[in-house]
Amino acid sequence: MPAPADRYREFFHTVLGDSVAERPALKHWGQSMPELDLQSLWYAGExxxxxxxxxxxxxxxxxxxxxxxxxxxxxxxxxxxxxxxxxxxxxxxxxxxxxxxxxxxxxxxxxxxxxxxxxxxxxxxxxxxxxxxxxxxxxxxxxxxxLKSNARPQLLAEARLGRCSTPLRHMPEAAVGSLLEAAAQYRLQRKSERLHALVRLHGREQAVYQSLAAALGYRNNQRPFTILAQRLPLRTLLKRDATERESLLFGVSGFLESVRYEDTEPETRTYLRQLWSTWWKQREAYAEWLLPPNQPVWQIAGARPGNHPQRRLGALSAVLENWKQVFAPLREVAAWDRKRFVKILLDLKHDYWSQHYTLLAAPAAKALALIGASRAQEILANLAYPLLVPEDERLWMDYKDLPAVLDNQKVRRAALRLFGAETTADLFQKRLFQQQGLLQIYEDYCLEDDSSCEDCPFPERLKQWQ
Ligand code: SF4
Structure with a gap:
């Protein structure tokens, strides 16, 4: 019996055949993608x-x-x-x-x-x-x-019940469970391959920092966060003191220059003055790198206040301020301690960003977590375990034990299409690995389908899994 990930890979390729290799990895290839994004993908080894x-x-x-x-x-x-x-x-x-x-x-x-x-x-x-x-x-x-498939734009398929929901409902629970586990293992393997390629290209610390930045970019701002981490690499930032580092992050991101003093609260003015006091000295050297204000680099519309990229940048700044502690559990697999790592992330604080959602917002009534529990889960799923499982396969069982992420629009959409909005979906959403398996199937089939399920081969071929 092949390992679950191999079984899923074989199943996936049998279903889609050679068309897997031929699928365009990017819609509107090269036409609408900014040069900056292409350079970033190249530099990340994508x-x-x-x-x-x-x-x-x-x-x-x-x-x-x-x-x-x-x-x-x-x-x-x-x-x-x-x-x-x-x-x-x-x-x-x-x-x-x-x-x-x-x-x-x-x-x-x-x-x-x-x-x-x-x-x-x-x-x-x-x-x-x-x-x-x-x-x-x-x-x-x-x-x-x-281009590796994970560089594709993050899309959402139509929110409706799919054709595969009927065969899935009639499949034994154990078979659905093993399908999701295999898809989750396959997904983790692919993330690992990508992350370890980054480690080989740029070193373990830079790869971890870059992946953390991307995770803080959440769904819509992963690319600009990655570009920022590529352009302001760890070795450059760790040489600076906290204010210089933060002024570089906020300066190069373009946020510092897009805010007018007169629109801000008194506390924010003090904070901005502090950043500008060092930014103006560095600005000329980094002028070419300012993320262009006239291009929609940052996606802000529709973002919840807690996910605003300015706030996430504040969290990245706190990560850098505590870099030694954050990186220590990831330095080598023997140092791994999940509880400690999550606690370090949840405990991060920042004088300004623990009280503010954006540079224009009034101070929050109570202190805000810079990295919350669900973001920490995403960091485990996208960084820690993909990095560590290939170095100690026993950690796969630890990964399987992680509870599900509570709020993820893509998971909700995937569950709705595959299982419907009924309880069956909940059955397979108790653990993070089940959600990851759902996402893999959703990306492999739903996001590739343009026939409203009609030509999707997944429902018929599901019999092969049993
Ligand atoms: S596209 Fe395929 S996998 Fe997705 S909901 Fe439709 S039938 Fe199911």
Missing amino acids: FGTEFTTVDGQRLAIRDFGVWNHAAGPDFTGCALQLNGKTLKGDIELDPDARDWERHGHGANPNYEQVVLHLFLHQPEARVFTRTAGHREVLQVYLTPDM
Whole structure:
């Protein structure tokens, strides 16, 4: 009998066959996605690390370098492996292969060290990339299938009962339970692979910090939080004192400059003055990196006050202030202590953000938790266990024991489609792993379906699970 995750993988691939590989990983590929997001995905290794160049050579990225915040190529100090040799230099990512010449890089000496040109579109007639010194640059054409599926936009399927609810209702409880467990294990494995790839690329501490930032971005702001953590890496922030660090986070995020003093409460003015006192000294160096105020980088509309990105940024600041304690249980699997880790997260405090929802809000009547119980659960599900289970498989049982997250719109939507709004859904939502299994099925089938369930193969193939 294969392990549950293998069984789910086999089931999933048997159901969808080769179409799994062909599904576009991003709707509106390359057209509506801001360049900033693409650069962030590249830098996080979401496109992978091994590629075939346009002229058919195999290359591997050994070092993704530094995301450049000055004029010049996008990533500097990178290393590639090509034909057994290491090539060091810079990488440029453009939406279109022709952008190299359109933007004048071919005549710009700042681009002389570029060793790899990445692009998402290329014209039929081949265009070459050449530096000012007439050196030909390797080219890689990035395609949607390279992108890992978790980089897809977070969507929600229609809120209604699906066609699979009937066979699921008639399936023995144990079979539904084992299906959800297998899907949950498969989901955890995929998260682990992604996280460990990040560890290999950027080190364990940076990978943990980046994943924590993404988890604090909640559903709608994961990408801008990831970009912030990539552009302001841990090693940069930990060298600063608390005020400098916080002014960088709020300055680069654009929040500091988008608030007018006269619109704020007296306490907030004091806080803003403190941040500005160091931000103005650093602003010029980071000017290129300010998240653009004219682009909808942050999604604020519809966010609950507790999930407002300003408040979550305050929580990230508190995480950094207590970095040693936060990271200690994750440093190595032998140091893991779930209760201690959760307590550290729940106990985080901040002089300003423990009392405020946003920079424009009046102080709250009572102290607010910076990270609440359900966010801590999400951090366990998306960071701690994906990091640690591959290092000690016994932790899978510990993971299985975690109680369900109380409030998650996506889980509610998935349960409604698969089971209906009746009690059957509750039966399979007592534990976090069951919710994760539900989400996996929902993402693999419901989010891929555009036939209102009619052509979805899941209901018929469910018999195979029994
Ligand atoms: S799309 Fe498939 S899995 Fe989703 S509700 Fe419809 S039948 Fe069920």
